[in-house]
Amino acid sequence: xxxxxxxxxxxxxxxxxxxxxxxxxxxxxxxxxxxxxxxxxxxxxxxxxxxxxxxxxxxxxxxxxxxxxxxxxxxxxxxxxxxxxxxxxxxxxxxxxxxxxxxxxxxxxx
Amino acid sequence: xxxxxxxxxxxxxxxxxxxxxxxxxxxxxxxxxxxxxxxxxxxxxxxxxxxxxxxxxxxxxxxxxxxxxxxxxxxxxxxxxxxxxxxxxxxxxxxxxxxxxxxxxxxxxxxxxxx
Numbered sequence: 477x478x479x480x481x482x483x484x485x486x487x488x489x490x491x492x493x494x495x496x497x498x499x500x501x502x503x504x505x506x507x508x509x510x511x512x513x514x515x516x517x518x519x520x521x522x523x524x525x526x527x528x529x530x531x532x533x534x535x536x537x538x539x540x541x542x543x544x545x546x547x548x549x550x551x552x553x554x555x556x557x558x559x560x561x562x563x564x565x566x567x568x569x570x571x572x573x574x575x576x577x578x579x580x581x582x583x584x585x586x
Numbered sequence: 587x588x589x590x591x592x593x594x595x596x597x598x599x600x601x602x603x604x605x606x607x608x609x610x611x612x613x614x615x616x617x618x619x620x621x622x623x624x625x626x627x628x629x630x631x632x633x634x635x636x637x638x639x640x641x642x643x644x645x646x647x648x649x650x651x652x653x654x655x656x657x658x659x660x661x662x663x664x665x666x667x668x669x670x671x672x673x674x675x676x677x678x679x680x681x682x683x684x685x686x687x688x689x690x691x692x693x694x695x696x697x698x699x700x701x
Contacts, residue, residue, distance in 0.1 A: 510689075519677060519692035520629070563628070573642070574619065574690065578628030 480577040499564030508567035590693035611680030
């Protein structure tokens with residue numbers, strides 16, 4: 477089983493729609509969680525950290541469920557510019573690693 | 587510059603040749619990571635440098651791969667006797683936080699093509 481698993485997609489949704497995707501992680505000792513965004517042929521960039529209580533940044537909401545070991549990303553009122561691959565990232569203190577998921581591809585259509 | 591700098595941006599080489607990829611992290615960032623990404627795939631961890639500690643080499647796929655970081659700054663990833671399956675984008679990232687809780691800043695990557 478992969479340490480971090482994501483649905484690869486692609487998710488193809490119309491502009492203005494709400495879209496959500498999840499990511500599961502296998503190491504219960506994981507301490508820190510992030511969503512990164514990667515545009516085509518570009519490097520990944522941090523989108524947002526994921527806090528235990530859940531957090532929101534504009535149209536983006538991230539949530540963490542430690543009991544079920546998954547994190548989620550919700551995008552409201554999607555824009556064409558949201559089209560990208562979204563990478564789930566998990567840090568594990570004891571394993572001393574930062575693990576990237578394979579990414580979920582999102583395509584927003586006009 | 588302000589960001590992570592990698593060179594070369596593109597490298598085409600023949601099977602069996604050695605290549606060196608360079609990463610210049612953000613000034614003051616003590617943590618440095620190398621990842622590789624094959625076309626359409628996720629990021630594969632290769633190696634991690636943290637300050638003066640021994641690097642975590644657990645992700646290196648074979649002994650043809652090696653990396654060093656001189657003076658706690660610039661890092662070089664070396665691939666000896668390249669194979670076609672080594673073709674990928676090699677991404678370097680740095681972080682000012684050593685405990686894997688900080689944001690990673692990536693360079694634009696070095697795209698390696700082995701013919």
